[in-house]
Amino acid sequence: MARIPESVIEDIRGQINIVDVISQYVQLKKSGKNLFGLCPFHEETAPSFTVSEDKQIFHCFSCGRGGNVFKFIMDIDSVTFPEAVIKVAKFGNIPIDAQYLQQDSTPVNEADRKLRDLYQQAQQLYHHVLVNTQLGQPALQYLHQRGMTDETIDQFSVGFAPNNNLLTLFFKDKQVDAETLAASGLLATNRENQFLDRFVERVMFPIKDQGGQVIAFSGRALHKDPNQPKYLNSPETALFNKRKVLFNYDLAKAEIRQEKTVLLFEGFMDVISAFQAGVKNGVASMGTSLTDEQLYMLQRTTNHLVICYDGDTPGVKAANRAVDMLMPQKNLDIGVIVLPDSQDPDEYIKTKGASVC
Numbered sequence: 067m068a069r070i071p072e073s074v075i076e077d078i079r080g081q082i083n084i085v086d087v088i089s090q091y092v093q094l095k096k097s098g099k100n101l102f103g104l105c106p107f108h109e110e111t112a113p114s115f116t117v118s119e120d121k122q123i124f125h126c127f128s129c130g131r132g133g134n135v136f137k138f139i140m141d142i143d144s145v146t147f148p149e150a151v152i153k154v155a156k157f158g159n160i161p162i163d164a165q166y167l168q169q170d171s172t173p174v175n176e177a178d179r180k181l182r183d184l185y186q187q188a189q190q191l192y193h194h195v196l197v198n199t200q201l202g203q204p205a206l207q208y209l210h211q212r213g214m215t216d217e218t219i220d221q222f223s224v225g226f227a228p229n230n231n232l233l234t235l236f237f238k239d240k241q242v243d244a245e246t247l248a249a250s251g252l253l254a255t256n257r258e259n260q261f262l263d264r265f266v267e268r269v270m271f272p273i274k275d276q277g278g279q280v281i282a283f284s285g286r287a288l289h290k291d292p293n294q295p296k297y298l299n300s301p302e303t304a305l306f307n308k309r310k311v312l313f314n315y316d317l318a319k320a321e322i323r324q325e326k327t328v329l330l331f332e333g334f335m336d337v338i339s340a341f342q343a344g345v346k347n348g349v350a351s352m353g354t355s356l357t358d359e360q361l362y363m364l365q366r367t368t369n370h371l372v373i374c375y376d377g378d379t380p381g382v383k384a385a386n387r388a389v390d391m392l393m394p395q396k397n398l399d400i401g402v403i404v405l406p407d408s409q410d411p412d413e414y415i416k417t418k419g420a421s422v423c
Contacts, residue, residue: 079134082135083122086157091142091319093367093369100118105129114128122135124138189270208269212335212412226288271285274316281303285297312349313337317346328367329347329374337349339415369398374411
């Protein structure tokens with residue numbers, strides 16, 4: 067593909083305010099000429115991350131990272147320079163010639179690029195199976211019965227993993243090397259050390275990093291099986307650490323900033339139901355209690371967190387544990403929504419609407 071000319075790059079940079087871009091990731095507060103916030107690249111208790119609106123640059127006095135808007139997107143979203151230019155242009159609704167939209171440049175970490183490519187291909191395959199094939203019809207019917215619209219299914223790139231070793235055969239046909247396949251966690255191995263699909267007969271929810279790139283999956287069993295977990299997550303990889311990821315943070319972060327509040331749900335379906343009902347500032351932890359790393363992500367974006375867990379006894383206990391964890395956070399206002407009749411948020415929204423949120 068054609069290289070993006072310097073004149074185009076400078077034109078994009080001239081039309082974008084770096085503050086608007088970084089504010090999607092960091093809660094910034096004015097202090098003198100500059101704006102300050104908690105650094106998104108390392109954990110800290112006092113803000114040392116600064117943005118200069120006059121100079122259109124950022125700098126962290128603790129870890130030393132700095133640069134212009136493109137460098138920020140490169141570092142925060144783990145993308146190449148041309149990809150960062152394109153993302154910034156899209157953020158500002160700046161038209162860019164189609165010849166520049168796909169770049170063949172190689173990022174610093176080639177192994178990570180291969181993994182990201184595999185996850186993107188897997189997501190596209192699972193989604194295609196769900197919405198376009200007979201194999202996916204039972205799963206699609208299940209999602210419709212749960213109240214999920216086709217638009218929402220597309221929005222969250224939901225898919226289906228059938229029981230025919232499809233992904234293994236797909237990657238074999240693509241001649242993906244064994245080392246990359248093993249590192250991806252997308253496949254498992256049998257006693258003969260042969261690859262086979264890790265996810266079988268499961269509705270697939272892509273897990274994305276804060277830049278919107280797929281880095282893992284959570285698969286919900288389509289049929290009840292006492293010998294299998296209801297939800298199965300990807301194993302941790304070079305890209306995926308469940309302690310550092312929040313489901314839907316990529317879509318929610320702008321809304322969190324606008325609403326100045328984040329809603330913390332227990333499950334993916336709760337987040338999706340709320341999103342579909344117009345409440346788009348919800349996230350969920352990865353099947354575990356809220357971690358310090360996840361909390362830090364949220365504190366960079368807002369000072370107000372509202373817990374909305376299931377209304378049953380386990381949900382109330384989980385909410386109490388979350389409150390106990392959050393109470394020492396001096397700069398965080400905490401709220402709790404208690405749902406009636408032991409309902410979970412997904413059930414409540416379907417019967418009462420999203421007004422409680």
